[in-house]
Amino acid sequence: MSKIVLSHIDKFYGDNHVLRDINLTIEDGDFMTLLGPSGCGKTTTLRVVSGLERPQNGVMTIDGEEMINADLAYFAEPSKRGLNLVFQSYALWPHMTVRNNIAFGLKIQKLPRAEVEKRVADSLRMMRIEEYIDRYPNELSGGQQQRVAIARAVASNPKLLLLDEPLSNLDARLRVDMRSELQRIHRELGTTVIYVTHDQVEALTMSTKIALFKAGEISQVATPMDLYMNPIDLEAADFIGNPRINFLEGAGHMDGAKLHVSCELAEYEFDRSDMTEQEIPESGDFPVVVAIRPEQIHLTTEKSTDGIPVKVYANQPAGSETLVSLQGAGGTDFLAKEIGLAQYDIDQTVYAHIAPEKINIYDAKSTRLIKRTR
Amino acid sequence: MKRKQHRPFNPIRLKNQILNVVKNPFNMIVAISLVVLFCLIVIPLLQMIATTFTVAKSELRRIRGAEVGDFTLYYWKYILTSGMAGATLWGPLKNSLVVGFFTVLVSVPLGSVLGWLIVRTDIPGKKLLGMLVVIPYMVPSWCKALSWLAVFRNATSGSLGFLAGLGIPIPDWLAYGPVAIVLCMSLHYYAFSYINVSSALRSINSELEEMGEICGANKLQILKSITIPLVLPSVLSSIIMTLSKSIGTYGVAANLGNRIGYFTLATKMKTFINGSPQAVGYAMSLVLIALAALIIFSNQKVVGVRKSYATIGGKGGRSTEMKLGKAKTPLMIFLVVFLFFAMVAPMFVLVMETFQITTGNGYGLNNLTLYNWIGTVDEAQRYINYPGIFRNPEFTRAIYNTVRLTFIGSILTALCGQFLGYISTRGRGKWYGSATEQLVFIPYLMSGVAFSAMYVAMFNRPRLGGLIPSLYGTFGLIVLTSVVKHFPFASRSGTSNMMQISTELEEAADINGANFWQRMAKIVLPLAKNGFISGFMLTFISIAKELDLIIIMMDKRTQTMSYLAFTYSQEGYNQMADAISVCVLLFILVCYIIANKFGADIGKAW
Ligand SMILES: Nc1ncnc2c1ncn2[C@@H]1O[C@H](COP(=O)(O)OP(=O)(O)O)[C@@H](O)[C@H]1O
Ligand SMILES: [Mg+2]
Numbered sequence: 015m016s017k018i019v020l021s022h023i024d025k026f027y028g029d030n031h032v033l034r035d036i037n038l039t040i041e042d043g044d045f046m047t048l049l050g051p052s053g054c055g056k057t058t059t060l061r062v063v064s065g066l067e068r069p070q071n072g073v074m075t076i077d078g079e080e081m082i083n084a085d086l087a088y089f090a091e092p093s094k095r096g097l098n099l100v101f102q103s104y105a106l107w108p109h110m111t112v113r114n115n116i117a118f119g120l121k122i123q124k125l126p127r128a129e130v131e132k133r134v135a136d137s138l139r140m141m142r143i144e145e146y147i148d149r150y151p152n153e154l155s156g157g158q159q160q161r162v163a164i165a166r167a168v169a170s171n172p173k174l175l176l177l178d179e180p181l182s183n184l185d186a187r188l189r190v191d192m193r194s195e196l197q198r199i200h201r202e203l204g205t206t207v208i209y210v211t212h213d214q215v216e217a218l219t220m221s222t223k224i225a226l227f228k229a230g231e232i233s234q235v236a237t238p239m240d241l242y243m244n245p246i247d248l249e250a251a252d253f254i255g256n257p258r259i260n261f262l263e264g265a266g267h268m269d270g271a272k273l274h275v276s277c278e279l280a281e282y283e284f285d286r287s288d289m290t291e292q293e294i295p296e297s298g299d300f301p302v303v304v305a306i307r308p309e310q311i312h313l314t315t316e317k318s319t320d321g322i323p324v325k326v327y328a329n330q331p332a333g334s335e336t337l338v339s340l341q342g343a344g345g346t347d348f349l350a351k352e353i354g355l356a357q358y359d360i361d362q363t364v365y366a367h368i369a370p371e372k373i374n375i376y377d378a379k380s381t382r383l384i385k386r387t388r
Numbered sequence: 389m390k391r392k393q394h395r396p397f398n399p400i401r402l403k404n405q406i407l408n409v410v411k412n413p414f415n416m417i418v419a420i421s422l423v424v425l426f427c428l429i430v431i432p433l434l435q436m437i438a439t440t441f442t443v444a445k446s447e448l449r450r451i452r453g454a455e456v457g458d459f460t461l462y463y464w465k466y467i468l469t470s471g472m473a474g475a476t477l478w479g480p481l482k483n484s485l486v487v488g489f490f491t492v493l494v495s496v497p498l499g500s501v502l503g504w505l506i507v508r509t510d511i512p513g514k515k516l517l518g519m520l521v522v523i524p525y526m527v528p529s530w531c532k533a534l535s536w537l538a539v540f541r542n543a544t545s546g547s548l549g550f551l552a553g554l555g556i557p558i559p560d561w562l563a564y565g566p567v568a569i570v571l572c573m574s575l576h577y578y579a580f581s582y583i584n585v586s587s588a589l590r591s592i593n594s595e596l597e598e599m600g601e602i603c604g605a606n607k608l609q610i611l612k613s614i615t616i617p618l619v620l621p622s623v624l625s626s627i628i629m630t631l632s633k634s635i636g637t638y639g640v641a642a643n644l645g646n647r648i649g650y651f652t653l654a655t656k657m658k659t660f661i662n663g664s665p666q667a668v669g670y671a672m673s674l675v676l677i678a679l680a681a682l683i684i685f686s687n688q689k690v691v692g693v694r695k696s697y698a699t700i701g702g703k704g705g706r707s708t709e710m711k712l713g714k715a716k717t718p719l720m721i722f723l724v725v726f727l728f729f730a731m732v733a734p735m736f737v738l739v740m741e742t743f744q745i746t747t748g749n750g751y752g753l754n755n756l757t758l759y760n761w762i763g764t765v766d767e768a769q770r771y772i773n774y775p776g777i778f779r780n781p782e783f784t785r786a787i788y789n790t791v792r793l794t795f796i797g798s799i800l801t802a803l804c805g806q807f808l809g810y811i812s813t814r815g816r817g818k819w820y821g822s823a824t825e826q827l828v829f830i831p832y833l834m835s836g837v838a839f840s841a842m843y844v845a846m847f848n849r850p851r852l853g854g855l856i857p858s859l860y861g862t863f864g865l866i867v868l869t870s871v872v873k874h875f876p877f878a879s880r881s882g883t884s885n886m887m888q889i890s891t892e893l894e895e896a897a898d899i900n901g902a903n904f905w906q907r908m909a910k911i912v913l914p915l916a917k918n919g920f921i922s923g924f925m926l927t928f929i930s931i932a933k934e935l936d937l938i939i940i941m942m943d944k945r946t947q948t949m950s951y952l953a954f955t956y957s958q959e960g961y962n963q964m965a966d967a968i969s970v971c972v973l974l975f976i977l978v979c980y981i982i983a984n985k986f987g988a989d990i991g992k993a994w
Contacts, residue, residue, distance in 0.1 A: 166900075
C-alpha cells in the first residue's frame with residue numbers, strides 16, 4: 015500500500031538526456047502503466063523508482079518518505095524501499111531451484127523457516143505453479159518462468175510491485191491469459207503496481223491509470239478510457255488505438271463562444287464547454303486536424319440527410335469485425351470499423367454518419383487537442 | 389537542461405555523497421584493485437625506465453665524475469651508439485626480427501592450412517586429428533628445442549644426436565642457430581594460427597561458400613575469393629601474435645643459439661641482466677616492449693576496424709564439408725607425415741635418449757641404461773656428478789617447487805582474473821572499467837624475459853622505505869611474477885565468464901535485500917564456478933610450461949623442473965635434461981586431460 019510521488023526527475027546517461035523532468039503521482043492501489051514506444055525511457059523510470067539507477071535531479075517519495083533526493087545526493091537502498099521488481103528477462107537465478115529462487119530474499123531477511131516455507135507455498139499457489147517447486151529455471155517453459163518471476167516478486171509482500179514488459183516474451187495466447195492473471199493478482203494483493211509496456215492493448219485493458227511516454231517525457235497521464243477518447247496530441251492519438259485513428263485536414267475559427275471547423279466531409283460547430291485549455295487564435299482561420307476513431311463512423315447504404323456520401327475503396331471482413339476503406343469526395347482516404355460481417359462492393363457509394371461529440375479536434379500547429387469527445 | 393547543475397554547497401549533500409561512495413563495497417574494491425594494479429604494473433615499468441637513466445654502482449668507474457644515482461644516458465648510448473651497440477643491440481635485434489619473420493612465414497601458412505583441412509574438408513579422422521594437432525602446443529617450446537638437439541646435435545657441443553650417431557654429418561647451421569630456432573618455434577606457434585583460423589572458419593556459414601558454388605565458381609575460386617578473405621582478419625592477428633611471441637621467446641633461442649654465439653634480443657638481454665651492466669639489459673627489454681607494443685597497436689589499427697566481419701554468418705550456420713576428391717590421399721599423407729615429424733619422431737628420440745648411455749650411439753642393448761632415471765652416482769659409467777633424477781634431491785625439490793608454483797600461482801591468477809573480469813564487465817563504459825582493462829593488458833606487451841627483468845629491477849632491493857622487503861631470489865617473487873604476467877589471459881577469461889552472468893541477476897538479488905557480499909557469495913560465485921575452473925586449469929598448464937618468465941629469478945633453491953632441465957642441458961647432461969622434460973610433458977598432459985574433463989578450451993590458452 016503506497017503512494018509514490020516523482021517530481022522533476024532527470025536522468026542522464028553521459029550526455030544522453032533519457033528522462034526529462036518526470037512528474038508523476040501514483041496513488042495507493044493504482045495499477046499504473048508506463049506506456050510508450052521502445053527506447054522512450056520506461057525501463058529507466060522503473061529502475062529509478064526501484065533504486066537500481068540514480069537520477070541526477072529530482073525527488074521521489076513513497077508514502078511521504080523521501081527515497082530519492084538528488085539535491086542532497088540521498089538515495090535509499092533498493093531493498094529499503096519496500097518494493098519488488100519483475101525483470102523483462104525474468105532474471106531467475108539459474109543455479110537455484112524454483113523454491114530457492116523464491117526463498118532467497120526471505121532467507122536474507124532472516125524470516126523463520128516455517129514462515130519462508132509458507133510464503134513460498136502461498137506465492138506458488140497464487141501463481142498456480144506448485145508442481146514446479148523443485149525444478150531449475152531452465153527446466154521450465156517461458157510462461158512458467160514468468161510465473162516464477164512474479165511469484166518471487168510477490169513473496170516478499172512488497173508495497174509496490176514493478177513489472178517491466180512481463181508479457182513481451184510470451185506468445186499471443188499466453189499473453190491474454192497472463193493479462194487476466196495479473197489483474198487478479200493486483201486485486202487480491204491490493205498492492206500498488208507500476209507496469210511497463212509498449213503494447214497499448216495491455217495498457218488499456220489492465221491499468222487504472224496510464225502514463226504515456228514520449229522521448230523521455232510524460233506527455234499524458236489519464237485513465238485508459240480518457241486516454242483512448244482524448245489523446246492529448248496528434249502523436250498520442252496516432253499511437254493509441256488499433257486500427258489507427260483517422261486524421262483529416264481542416265480549418266477552424268473561433269466565433270464568439272463557438273468553434274467552427276470545416277473539413278472535406280462536413281462542417282461542424284462546437285461549444286466552448288467541449289474545448290480544452292489549449293490556446294488558439296481568437297480570430298481568423300487556423301489549420302486544424304479532425305480526428306475520428308474508425309468505430310465512430312457508421313455506414314448506411316440508404317441516403318439520408320446527415321449521411322455523408324463516400325466511396326468504398328476496399329472491404330476487409332475479419333469475422334468479428336469489418337474494416338472498410340473509404341474515400342471522401344476530395345479523395346482523402348479514411349477507415350471505418352463495423353462490428354460483425356458487412357459486405358460492400360468496391361466503388362459502391364455509402365453514407366457515413368459521424369456524431370460530432372465523438373470527434374477530436376487538434377490544432378495543426380501545436381498538434382495539441384483543442385476539442386474533447388464526450 | 390545541463391547534466392551537471394550548479395548547486396550551492398550543502399554539507400548534508402557532501403556527507404551523503406561520501407557515504408554513497410564509501411558504503412558501496414564495490415567502489416572500495418575497484419579503488420583497491422586499481423591501486424594494486426598500479427603498484428604491480430605501472431610502478432615497476434616506470435622503475436625500470438628510471439633504472440636505465442640512473443648510474444649504478446658497478447658503472448662508477450666507467451662514467452667519469454658520476455655518483456651513484458645520478459642521471460645518465462650512458463646505458464642508452466651503450467646500446468644505441470657505442471662501439472658495443474652492434475653486438476649488444478643491433479645484431480641481436482636483427483636476429484630477433486629475422487627469426488620472427490621466418491617463424492611467421494612457416495607457422496602461419498602451416499597452421500592456417502591445417503585449420504582449413506580439419507574444419508572445412510572431408511578429411512577422415514577429423515576428431516582425432518583435431519586433438520593431435522594441438523598437442524604440440526602443450527609441449528613447452530623449450531622441450532621442443534631439447535628434442536631438436538636430441539635429433540640434430542653434432543660434435544660441436546660434445547655428444548652426438550640421433551642423426552649424427554647414424555653417421556649422417558649434421559652441419560652446424562642445421563643443428564644450431566636461426567634455422568633450428570625458426571623450425572622449432574614454428575612447430576610451436578603454428579598452433580596460434582591453427583586455433584585462430586579454425587575457429588574463424590567454424591563461425592563462417594558454409595552457405596556463403598555454397599552461394600559461390602551456385603554462382604558457378606570452382607573450388608579454387610571459392611577458396612580464393614570467399615573463404616580466404618573471410619578468414620583474413622584472423623590470419624592477420626595470428627601473424628601479429630606469432631611475431632610478437634617469437635621475438636621475445638627465450639628458451640628456444642637460448643638452447644639452440646647460445647652454443648654457437650647466436651644471440652637474439654631476449655637471450656642477449658639476459659646475459660646483461662644476470663651480469664653487468666644490468667641497466668643495459670633493462671634498456672634492451674624496453675626495446676623489446678616497445679617493439680611488441682608497436683606490432684600489436686599497428687595490428688589494431690589495421691585489423692581492428694575490419695575484424696568485425698570475421699563472424700559474419702553467425703552461429704548455427706550449417707557447415708558442409710568440401711569434398712577433397714583426388715587430393716584426399718596426398719593431403720592425408722601430408723598430415724600424417726607432418727604429425728610424425730612434428731610430434732612422434734622427436735618425442736621418440738627424446739624419450740629414447742633418456743635411456744642411452746652415449747647419445748647418438750644407437751639403441752643396442754649395450755648402450756641402454758636406466759641410470760638417468762634411477763642410477764646412483766657410484767654406478768656412473770662416465771664422469772657424471774648427478775645420480776639418476778629419481779634419486780636426485782635436486783629433482784625432488786624441483787618437482788616440489790613446480791607443483792607448488794603451479795598450484796599457488798594458478799589459483800591466485802584465476803581468482804584475480806575472475807575478480808578483474810568482474811570489475812571490467814561491471815565497469816564497462818565507465819572510466820574504471822577501461823582503466824582496469826588497459827592496465828591489465830600491459831603485461832601482454834612484454835615477453836616473459838622482459839617482464840621478469842622488470843620485476844627483478846623492481847624488487848631486488850627494499851622498496852617503500854622497507855615496507856616491501858627485497859624479494860630477489862624468493863619463491864614469493866616468482867609466484868608474484870607468474871600471477872601478474874598471466875593477468876591479461878586470466879582477466880580475459882574472467883571477463884567472458886562474467887559477461888555470461890547478467891547484471892539483472894545481481895540486481896534481482898539487490899532488490900531482494902542481499903548486500904554486496906551476499907550477492908557475491910550466493911549469485912556470482914556459484915555461477916562463475918565452471919568458468920573459474922576452466923580458467924584455472926588453463927593457467928595451471930601455462931605456468932607449468934613456463935620457463936622464459938622465471939628463468940632470470942631462479943636459483944638452486946627455487947628452481948622448477950623446467951629450469952633444472954634447462955641447466956642440465958646447458959651443462960651438457962643431455963639425457964638427464966631429456967628425462968626431466970619427459971616428466972614435465974607427462975605432468976602437462978595429465979593436467980590437460982583433466983582440464984578437458986572440466987570443459988576447458990585449450991584454444992583460449994594464451
Ligand atoms: N545503461 C545505459 N547506458 C546508456 N544509455 C542507456 C542505458 N540504458 C538505457 N539507455 C538509453 O536510454 C533510453 C531509454 O531506455 P529505456 O528506458 O530502456 O527505454 P524503454 O524501456 O522505454 O524501451 C534509450 O535511448 C537507451 O538507449
Ligand atoms: Mg524497456
